[in-house]
Amino acid sequence: MADTSTKSDYVVGVDFGGTKLYAGVFSDKIENVGTARKSTKPQRGVDAVIERIADVVQEAVDEADLTLKQIKGIGIGAPGAVAGETGDIIFAPNLPGWKGVPLKKSLEKLLGVPVFVENDCNIAMLGVYVTELKSKPRNAVGIFLGTGIGGGIILNGELYSGFNHTAGEIGHMVLDPTGPKCGCGNKGCYEAFASRTAIFKRLQQAVKDGEKTVLTDMLGADLDDLRSGNLRKALRKGDKLVEKVIEEAAEYTGIAIANLANILGPEVIVLGGGVIEAIADEMLSIIIETAKDYAMPGVMDGVEIFPSKLGDEAGIIGGGVLAKRLAK
Amino acid sequence: MADTSTKSDYVVGVDFGGTKLYAGVFSDKIENVGTARKSTKPQRGVDAVIERIADVVQEAVDEADLTLKQIKGIGIGAPGAVAGETGDIIFAPNLPGWKGVPLKKSLEKLLGVPVFVENDCNIAMLGVYVTELKSKPRNAVGIFLGTGIGGGIILNGELYSGFNHTAGEIGHMVLDPTGPKCGCGNKGCYEAFASRTAIFKRLQQAVKDGEKTVLTDMLGADLDDLRSGNLRKALRKGDKLVEKVIEEAAEYTGIAIANLANILGPEVIVLGGGVIEAIADEMLSIIIETAKDYAMPGVMDGVEIFPSKLGDEAGIIGGGVLAKRLAK
Numbered sequence: 001m002a003d004t005s006t007k008s009d010y011v012v013g014v015d016f017g018g019t020k021l022y023a024g025v026f027s028d029k030i031e032n033v034g035t036a037r038k039s040t041k042p043q044r045g046v047d048a049v050i051e052r053i054a055d056v057v058q059e060a061v062d063e064a065d066l067t068l069k070q071i072k073g074i075g076i077g078a079p080g081a082v083a084g085e086t087g088d089i090i091f092a093p094n095l096p097g098w099k100g101v102p103l104k105k106s107l108e109k110l111l112g113v114p115v116f117v118e119n120d121c122n123i124a125m126l127g128v129y130v131t132e133l134k135s136k137p138r139n140a141v142g143i144f145l146g147t148g149i150g151g152g153i154i155l156n157g158e159l160y161s162g163f164n165h166t167a168g169e170i171g172h173m174v175l176d177p178t179g180p181k182c183g184c185g186n187k188g189c190y191e192a193f194a195s196r197t198a199i200f201k202r203l204q205q206a207v208k209d210g211e212k213t214v215l216t217d218m219l220g221a222d223l224d225d226l227r228s229g230n231l232r233k234a235l236r237k238g239d240k241l242v243e244k245v246i247e248e249a250a251e252y253t254g255i256a257i258a259n260l261a262n263i264l265g266p267e268v269i270v271l272g273g274g275v276i277e278a279i280a281d282e283m284l285s286i287i288i289e290t291a292k293d294y295a296m297p298g299v300m301d302g303v304e305i306f307p308s309k310l311g312d313e314a315g316i317i318g319g320g321v322l323a324k325r326l327a328k
Numbered sequence: 329m330a331d332t333s334t335k336s337d338y339v340v341g342v343d344f345g346g347t348k349l350y351a352g353v354f355s356d357k358i359e360n361v362g363t364a365r366k367s368t369k370p371q372r373g374v375d376a377v378i379e380r381i382a383d384v385v386q387e388a389v390d391e392a393d394l395t396l397k398q399i400k401g402i403g404i405g406a407p408g409a410v411a412g413e414t415g416d417i418i419f420a421p422n423l424p425g426w427k428g429v430p431l432k433k434s435l436e437k438l439l440g441v442p443v444f445v446e447n448d449c450n451i452a453m454l455g456v457y458v459t460e461l462k463s464k465p466r467n468a469v470g471i472f473l474g475t476g477i478g479g480g481i482i483l484n485g486e487l488y489s490g491f492n493h494t495a496g497e498i499g500h501m502v503l504d505p506t507g508p509k510c511g512c513g514n515k516g517c518y519e520a521f522a523s524r525t526a527i528f529k530r531l532q533q534a535v536k537d538g539e540k541t542v543l544t545d546m547l548g549a550d551l552d553d554l555r556s557g558n559l560r561k562a563l564r565k566g567d568k569l570v571e572k573v574i575e576e577a578a579e580y581t582g583i584a585i586a587n588l589a590n591i592l593g594p595e596v597i598v599l600g601g602g603v604i605e606a607i608a609d610e611m612l613s614i615i616i617e618t619a620k621d622y623a624m625p626g627v628m629d630g631v632e633i634f635p636s637k638l639g640d641e642a643g644i645i646g647g648g649v650l651a652k653r654l655a656k
Contacts, residue, residue, distance in 0.1 A: 091625060091626065164626055164630070164631070169591065174622055263497065263592070
């Protein structure tokens with residue numbers, strides 16, 4: 001593919017997750033010209049992780065046959081609350097020690113390139129919006145079902161982050177104040193019903209309670225190494241327990257979408273994250289039916305709900321788009 | 329007060345409710361120079377109501393010693409779903425026969441003045457935003473607790489209505505899918521827990537179930553003429569049943585606010601409507617405490633929650649602001 005980018009037009013996008021780091025180098029047209037991966041190793045401490053992020057950026061740049069001097073900016077999606085102006089990580093629930101960490105400043109010191117930090121789900125939604133939705137809908141919401149559940153909101157064509165730069169915490173919308181306990185300390189958050197963590201907990205409890213599932217044949221009685229892919233396999237084998245638990249997660253996702261639609265009236269709702277990548281086919285019709293059932297008349301007219309095709313590319317693409325927009 | 333408005337700068341705002349009509353004439357600086365009231369009488373049919381709206385506008389204009397020729401535009405807040413472009417009432421749940429009614433066109437024909445129609449809660453929030461919040465916060469949410477519960481959302485300084493012009497249907501956010509039945513057909517909507525209708529239903533049921541309350545001394549065993557003001561009186565008499573029911577409504581309001589804050593991150597949350605006007609003092613501390621408890625860390629930092637002081641002036645002021653903005 002012909003690439004007319006000048007050397008200084010390149011940007012890097014980084015998906016900074018709790019278990020892995022993924023970096024991609026992009027041309028001015030957001031064409032990927034090189035990637036690199038690394039595990040995060042959060043147990044080694046904050047400074048070690050920051051160095052690993054710097055490393056994965058350098059490896060991706062090297063893969064693209066470029067040097068850091070040719071990189072205009074780096075956009076990073078981080079798993080937690082980010083201070084918009086300073087690029088500090090305020091708090092990252094799944095990363096021990098990550099409270100008030102000046103990620104932007106530290107990386108700029110290590111790499112000598114402007115760095116821009118955003119919440120990971122916001123970044124993923126920005127990637128989906130620009131490349132998959134072609135920036136067409138004025139208003140769109142992304143819901144990402146993985147270890148937790150996060151969201152990204154596009155309003156009037158722009159990433160929306162609200163007063164405290166915290167908007168889009170869709171996973172902690174309370175759907176039942178008497179529901180299961182959530183990692184945030186409250187009860188009945190959407191995340192406590194439909195995240196991978198929640199689905200796994202319900203399956204493990206059901207097995208303890210004596211219910212039957214093919215998952216125990218696959219993984220043993222503790223279901224210790226359970227992954228989203230196992231759910232897909234069990235569903236394809238017609239496993240009734242997994243079917244029931246996934247159906248409930250899909251129903252709560254439909255209710256969450258109806259709430260978002262009633263409040264925000266988006267034109268497009270995109271689903272992503274590991275759970276959706278593994279079992280979108282099995283969940284989608286239940287999600288859409290429940291959302292239409294719970295939304296007010298007229299609210300869902302012409303509104304599209306579909307799974308993103310970008311998979312884990314969304315994060316690095318979104319990081320690239322952010323860097324392109326913000327780097328001078 | 330000195331009024332430097334030229335004659336053609338006047339606008340009219342109309343609060344079109346299920347039981348009453350209220351119109352106000354405003355100068356260019358949104359100073360009220362005349363008002364008029366009328367009952368709605370929806371049982372007389374759509375055309376009769378439209379004529380009554382035209383009448384109340386003319387009476388308010390006459391009160392202000394003006395004529396319709398001096399009115400630049402009329403802004404109307406209507407209790408239902410409004411098509412933004414045409415000014416048609418798509419659907420008004422509390423007004424029999426109001427489906428697909430061309431309100432804007434009919435009134436323009438009767439009055440010869442440009443008419444602009446919006447959802448009543450959107451209009452009330454616009455009034456609160458411009459006069460009470462002085463258009464300062466970038467993002468703000470209004471929650472109005474009356475017969476039902478509605479909302480108005482200001483994003484980036486503008487009234488936000490979303491893709492299908494339906495955004496802000498806060499009352500139909502599901503807070504518990506196993507909760508009480510809502511007028512919309514679903515279960516466990518916020519409105520089914522905390523609207524005046526919901527509060528009254530719970531009190532009536534409790535009396536049927538043999539619980540004691542001073543309300544029966546005030547109104548008889550059926551509580552037939554129950555109004556928001558009775559709740560205030562019962563609370564001041566230390567009525568335990570009313571206290572319990574209001575506490576629950578306040579808690580659900582706090583949870584609804586936490587959900588909105590987690591999703592939207594507004595800077596200001598304003599409460600209004602008949603229930604709040606009657607018993608804000610008794611509800612507010614529970615609402616704020618619950619909202620802070622259920623919101624994610626950081627989300628509520630510096631966020632203000634308070635009751636509007638505008639009362640039912642909010643609707644006519646908002647209508648005036650809308651007309652001022654849209655009339656050429």
